[in-house]
Amino acid sequence: MTAVTDAPVRPDPPAAAPAEAPTDLATAALEVLPTGRAPAADRPLHRRLRGVERLAGVVLLVGLWEIAARVGWLRPDVLARPSTVLTVGVDLWRDGTLPAALRASLSRVAWGLGIGIPVGTVLAVLAGLSRIGDDLIDANVQMLRFVPIIALQPLLIVWLGVGEEVKITMIVVGVAFPVYVNTVTAIKGIDPRHHELAAVLGLRRSTVVRRIVLPGALAGFLVGLRLAVAIAWLLLVFAETINASSGIGYLISRAQVFFQTDVIVVGIVFYAVLGLVADALVRTAEARLLRWQPGR
Amino acid sequence: MTAPTTGAHAGTATADGVVTVRDLHRSFGDREVLRGLDLDLRAGEFVALLGRSGSGKSTFLRALAGLDPGVTGHLVVPEARAVVFQDPRLLPWERVLTNVVLGLDGTRRDAVDAGRAALAEVGLAGHAADWPKTLSGGEAQRAALARALVREPKLLLLDEPFGALDALTRIRMHVLVRRLHARHRPAVLLVTHDVDEALLLADRILVLTDGRFSLDVAVEATGDRHRDDPHLVALRRTLLAELGIHDEEATDPVPAPTTDPDPDRPDHDHDHDHDRPT
Numbered sequence: 001m002t003a004v005t006d007a008p009v010r011p012d013p014p015a016a017a018p019a020e021a022p023t024d025l026a027t028a029a030l031e032v033l034p035t036g037r038a039p040a041a042d043r044p045l046h047r048r049l050r051g052v053e054r055l056a057g058v059v060l061l062v063g064l065w066e067i068a069a070r071v072g073w074l075r076p077d078v079l080a081r082p083s084t085v086l087t088v089g090v091d092l093w094r095d096g097t098l099p100a101a102l103r104a105s106l107s108r109v110a111w112g113l114g115i116g117i118p119v120g121t122v123l124a125v126l127a128g129l130s131r132i133g134d135d136l137i138d139a140n141v142q143m144l145r146f147v148p149i150i151a152l153q154p155l156l157i158v159w160l161g162v163g164e165e166v167k168i169t170m171i172v173v174g175v176a177f178p179v180y181v182n183t184v185t186a187i188k189g190i191d192p193r194h195h196e197l198a199a200v201l202g203l204r205r206s207t208v209v210r211r212i213v214l215p216g217a218l219a220g221f222l223v224g225l226r227l228a229v230a231i232a233w234l235l236l237v238f239a240e241t242i243n244a245s246s247g248i249g250y251l252i253s254r255a256q257v258f259f260q261t262d263v264i265v266v267g268i269v270f271y272a273v274l275g276l277v278a279d280a281l282v283r284t285a286e287a288r289l290l291r292w293q294p295g296r
Numbered sequence: 297m298t299a300p301t302t303g304a305h306a307g308t309a310t311a312d313g314v315v316t317v318r319d320l321h322r323s324f325g326d327r328e329v330l331r332g333l334d335l336d337l338r339a340g341e342f343v344a345l346l347g348r349s350g351s352g353k354s355t356f357l358r359a360l361a362g363l364d365p366g367v368t369g370h371l372v373v374p375e376a377r378a379v380v381f382q383d384p385r386l387l388p389w390e391r392v393l394t395n396v397v398l399g400l401d402g403t404r405r406d407a408v409d410a411g412r413a414a415l416a417e418v419g420l421a422g423h424a425a426d427w428p429k430t431l432s433g434g435e436a437q438r439a440a441l442a443r444a445l446v447r448e449p450k451l452l453l454l455d456e457p458f459g460a461l462d463a464l465t466r467i468r469m470h471v472l473v474r475r476l477h478a479r480h481r482p483a484v485l486l487v488t489h490d491v492d493e494a495l496l497l498a499d500r501i502l503v504l505t506d507g508r509f510s511l512d513v514a515v516e517a518t519g520d521r522h523r524d525d526p527h528l529v530a531l532r533r534t535l536l537a538e539l540g541i542h543d544e545e546a547t548d549p550v551p552a553p554t555t556d557p558d559p560d561r562p563d564h565d566h567d568h569d570h571d572r573p574t
Contacts, residue, residue: 193385200361200379201399201447211398215389292389292427 080262085269088262097251102270104246108164108239109232109278112171117228119172120179121221127180128187129213141180149174150238167239174235178227186220187213219293222286229278237271314339314450314483315360318370322355329355330367331507339450340481344494347504348539353487356504357455360485377451378444382459384436386428386443393424396443414442418472434465438472445476452482456489470496491535495528496521503538511538 062082068074069081076084092098123141126133149170156166190213198208240249248267255263315337322330329352337343347353359367361379386395397411415421418438428436437457444452454473458466474497477484488494494501495515503511513534516527523529536542 193381193383194387196363197381197385197387198399199363201443203399207399211390212387215387218389292429294427294429 077259077261080260080265084262085265089266089269092251092263092266098266098270101246101248101251101267104244104250105236105240105248106274108167108171108247109236109274111164111168112232112235113175113228115168116172116175116232117179117225120176120224120228121183123176124180124183124187124217124221125209125213128184128217129209138184141177145177145181149235153239153242162243167236167244170239171232171235174231175228178231179221179224182224182227183217183221186217189220190216218289222282222289226279226282226286229282230275233271233275233278312338314374315485316370316372317360320356320359320367320369320371322352322359322364322367329507330359332369333507333509335502335509337451337483337485339483342477342484342486342497342499344486344488344498344501345504346488346491346494346501346535346539349489351504352507353504354455357453357485357487360451361453374450376447376449377453378447378449379453379455380437380440380444380457382456384428384433384440386431386436386439388428390428391424392420392426392428392431392439395428396439396446398443400446410446411442414446415439417445417476418442432465434461434469437461437469441472441476445480448480449482452477452484454484454486454488456487458493459489466493473497491532491539492523494535495523495532501531501535503535505538511535 065074065079066082069076069079069084074081080088089098123137127137127141128134152173153166153170156169160166160169194212194216195208198212203211236247237249240247241253244250244253248270252264252267255261255267313336315335317333317335320330320333321328333356345353345356355364357379358364359371360373361377362373363379386392387398390398393408393411393415396414397407400407400410412421412424415424418441420435420438420442423431423435423439428439431439437460440457458469461469470493477497484498486494486497498515500512500514502509505511511534513531515531517525521528
């Protein structure tokens with residue numbers, strides 16, 4: 001808006017500046033903004049195209065890998081080509097090797113999460129709601145969570161032998177920490193005004209936990225859950241690769257002995273797919289449980 | 297409803313009186329905020345409590361609400377009491393109706409019926425299934441009012457409930473509160489900083505100055521109240537003077553309350569730390 005402020009200051013426009021100059025300035029200071037057009041990201045077609053683009057990126061990478069293998073840049077004992085991986089995967093599935101391995105791995109993760117999540121949650125509720133619980137639990141957990149879980153394996157083997165218990169225990173411990181830490185932080189972060197409301201409404205302690213503490217801490221718990229799922233896969237791979245007689249990790253480590261890169265890649269692909277599926281499940285649960293949040 | 301049974305809440309109110317306060321004290325550290333308050337409230341009485349920032353009016357309301365076990369003295373309040381705070385304090389993860397009936401005794405069905413009726417009374421019948429975060433400020437505060445009403449309180453404590461609302465919404469809330477009071481007749485204690493709001497709504501106005509009631513006057517007006525009613529004009533001048541605002545400052549015809557009326561008000565969360573055994 002320089003034109004507006006300048007005009008009165010300049011009583012007599014110099015001859016060099018023609019009469020239309022102030023008009024130009026005034027026009028330049030104004031802008032007609034585009035209206036009536038939804039942002040690109042909101043248009044359904046655009047969104048679909050984005051999906052296609054992302055998929056195309058993956059297809060391109062796999063295609064390059066296939067070509068590189070076919071023209072001889074990648075030797076099969078370095079990295080099997082995608083089409084071989086696919087055939088080998090189908091064969092392993094048909095002869096029952098892969099389903100058995102999958103079952104073994106899934107059951108370890110399920111046990112690990114099934115015990116670790118409740119353990120982390122219960123400890124978090126105890127520490128978050130009572131002073132004694134906080135004093136007894138929190139300091140210990142905060143200290144122990146800096147111990148790399150993998151370093152516990154030798155000790156666990158001494159205690160538990162080399163069976164399923166060790167693998168499941170490692171996952172339980174690894175899962176309980178992120179669930180605990182995120183949930184306890186969320187519980188302690190609940191708006192104190194909600195507790196005051198509970199007092200005014202005369203809510204019983206159990207009602208406060210059920211209606212205020214748990215739902216209030218849910219968002220934090222779910223963050224912990226996503227971390228926990230990722231950590232569970234990580235520890236599964238570690239436990240299965242080091243010492244196991246079943247599971248996807250076992251499949252991979254046995255294939256390593258025979259330089260079967262195709263089998264190794266099949267195992268890795270399955271780990272990736274399972275991880276993605278688990279994450280998608282948690283995201284779905286999140287969207288459903290937190291649907292009260294604006295912008296969801 | 298269960299009342300927290302702290303020492304100060306022993307005993308029951310007498311026939312017509314719903315609130316009895318005798319020699320109530322409250323200190324935070326060295327600072328004495330309430331210095332020996334006496335008060336009787338009758339059933340159905342609408343009392344406004346005015347006071348400057350830090351005068352202790354919110355502390356007094358919290359004591360009556362049973363939120364402050366740190367008070368000393370004699371304090372009798374009905375078990376059936378409800379509070380509406382300056383913020384609506386709806387649980388964002390529960391739908392509006394569930395918020396209204398939260399913690400209500402009786403069967404789920406009775407509670408839901410009562411909750412729907414209360415929502416209809418405050419004009420929110422169509423919002424029962426909404427999430428609180430989709431409500432406007434005025435709607436959320438009306439839901440908070442419904443949550444208080446559904447408990448059929450004998451004592452309704454209003455802690456600057458209109459302070460955060462815009463001027464037009466506030467006018468509509470005033471009308472609503474008068475109508476609800478006329479229908480349900482709870483004793484009301486309205487804590488406010490707004491002299492005109494007190495004059496418009498209350499039967500009796502108290503001024504709290506430095507932890508003591510410095511003024512206790514009846515508002516002699518019936519039916520619809522007009523700002524230019526001579527009695528109200530005179531009373532307004534008295535009240536403003538009591539609050540430290542004198543004629544020359546009070547000539548501004550509309551001492552418009554701001555959205556943040558009381559920035560120096562004792563911080564609730566801070567108070568909370570004193571109250572809660574952590």
